[in-house]
Amino acid sequence: MERRNPYVILGVPYGASRDEATKAFARRGKSLRRQGERGRELLTDLSWALSEIENGPPDRAADATVYRLPAEPEPREAGVFAPPPEQFATTAEELEAALRLLQMRAAHEHLRQMMLDRSATLPPPGP
């Protein structure tokens, strides 16, 4: 069995930062001070756990000697805070407007073409 796991003792996830560990220590230590002898023992445990995390390697990924709870960081699932790639839900109005634009471009171009053709084939204007 694992003798002691500083993260479990402090109640923080494996890989928690020193800052998170310190906050957890403060939160848990507050209530223990009123619990007499047992409270003092638990406070000693918390102090040990905090110092383990503070003095441990900054990158916990490079430590294979402590049981990991959780085993892996939570997967980043899609949502407001992990937004998926931007979607383009084209509305019927937008599509119609785009088609109308293409149609106008084609009409404009063909109108010019007709005028060029007519200009080339009509006789010169009389006085």
Added chain:
Amino acid sequence: MWLGGGGATDRDWCRSCGATAVGVSLRCPACAVPLDAPDPAPAARGDGSLGARRAAAIELAAGPGGDLGGLGLTGSETAWYVARGAALRGDVRELLRCLEGLPAGGYPGLVELLLHRFAEISGDPEHAARAVALLVPFGDGVLEARAMRVALDAAPSRAALVVLKPYARLAGAAHEPVAATVAHRRRLPARATDRLGPAVRVLDACVGGLAGEPVADPAVLDELPPAVLDELIRTGAITAAVVPDDAEDPDDDTGGGDGPGAAVAFLRYRLAPEAVDDRVLRAAGLHAELARRAYLADDAGQLRSLPDADAGVRHYRALLTYHRSGRIDKDDLRPEALATILAADELGPPFIGTRPASATVAADPSCWPALRANALDEKIRIGEETRIGYPRFALWLDLCALHRPLREGRWGDAEQDARRIAAAGDASPSTRAEALNVLAYAQWQLRRPEEALRSLDGALAVRPSAGLAINAALIAADDGAAALPYLARAMRHARTPDTRRAVLAQAIDLWRADARVDGYPPDLGAMVRAELAVPRPDDDYHRELLLLALRHDRAWLAQASLRMLAAGNDLQAVTVRYHRGRAGLEADLTASGLYQCADALAVLCRPAPAPDWVLAERDWLVGRLWAALRTDFARVGDFGPAVIALAGADVLDLAERLRLSAATGAYLADAARQRHRAMFPESERKLLFEPAELFRRSYHGLSGEDRQQIGDAFAVAMPKALLSVTLAARERAGTPQYEPLRQRCRTYVELAESLARLGRRDGAP
């Protein structure tokens, strides 16, 4: 039509097109209008009839600079004739100037004049704008005027669609089918492909695409607006196969033209959003997606650089601000996101007591990590309705709550709850795997390691990860090296180099500490091999791995290719070469192995002082070279190049260098003599001539013992070498090789005498 003076003369002119003709023709050969007499002289004097003066005006206006002032015509009429003449000559600037002098809308023939020069006018924006101004007074009543006004507008408008079909009827039957298909968004007739402009073709391809026909022409893709591209992708008319690949990268500025542009960049994104990089997004103008990526990368600078006008950019800026400071910008956040953020903000920061989780938060897993601290402290309640509606969230919350029994050492409670969560049908793979992980921890603490390992095996089957494998290894380590297979697994799943290194270090420690393990475990060997295949910046770590392989996996190392032995820098590359050569030498003493090691070691010794391990390896290699001198030449081969490489790198002490060179020279001379040959001249020079000369020069700086030993070495080497060269020369008498061999004999004699003189002065026999 007004008729000017009549009759053909010796120089006739066409009042219609301005052409002149000499001869007897009564009609213009160009446009078939009756020809007129040219002489404007009487009219120019102002004394002709109105008809004659008008005829004269036409005649004078036909050429540039004609003075119509004396004809007694009104200003407008004069301007009209000049304009007409300019139109016939192709002088568009003069044409427009004169037409602008006419009463607005007063001369309907103006439209015809402008049409006559439509090509020039439409090709110049300034001319086009002036022509449009001249056409405006005619309103929409004159079709030609209206159509020309629309055609000359720089931007297409709805009016183009209105006049298209009526004008096609005026322009001729050939134009009507195309006009009708454009007006009604139909496919073009099969034969209507001549002289069609690109916009008509694009519309046609688009109409076909919407009907399900593939759109494959990149030129068409580039002209389609995003909404149409989107719709065509949805209908399947555009697939990834038709989108130009990197050969037409939007950022390609290597002379390949303008690239595919925004449309193709958009398509690439739309078809594979995660595959495109920021350059493509910029080319497509997808600022919101750029902002999303900057938010995920926590890059406020990049977010600031994006345009304010884009609502998506403002949203992601506000989201990052909330992420960093907790400040909620209600104006810029998207409404649907704002509701979630407000709900999450109720439960994320520290608070006193407990609070209920809303359905909004329960529905969005991206919120949950922010709630973890309060969830671990069981401050977040979940109502029955939310529990039923969002079972995944409920299980996640239950999983967080497991940490209290773990913290308090209530292993039985933790085991029971973890088992229930792992068995829940609604649990996601990650929740199930983590529940099994907690279960294993509780079982381990209850001193049931076999069960704990079974739980972790189950978790690894659900969702393999380095963390689970490391945990399994920790439990298995109670049984020593039994943890190695789990550590090997952890290494395969590790995402960072540091994790891999930590796992390997743990494996090595366990292996070394377990006295029961006999030999080099295959799992550990596989881990070391895998780690050697990845470049590492740490030279010491790299060499440590090579040493492990050299000591325990020699056959593999000797045969390993450079692909299997990555090097993070030049030093590591040489170190790899040395160790690979050495692995080969340990198995078999060969000339090529000796040379490979000597050559690499010569490089490794270059930085002075050389590291201790390099010096130790040098001594080892010298030992192998002396061993080679005691071995049959037929087995080892010519290892002279190895000695030369080592001696040339100045890594040996002088006495040893001279002794080794002389001994090797003697060895090779013997071998050459047995084969009825002389030594290679290059070997002879580097192993005997140059060292002998160096010995002579350095003689007085050497100790007596060194002098004695080196002198003895040369005393053995020189006669052997001389003998081999002499015999070779004798066998080659009368050939071109004879004289050079004789010369080499003389050199030996001279060197031997010179060394003998040194020895005699020193009292040697």
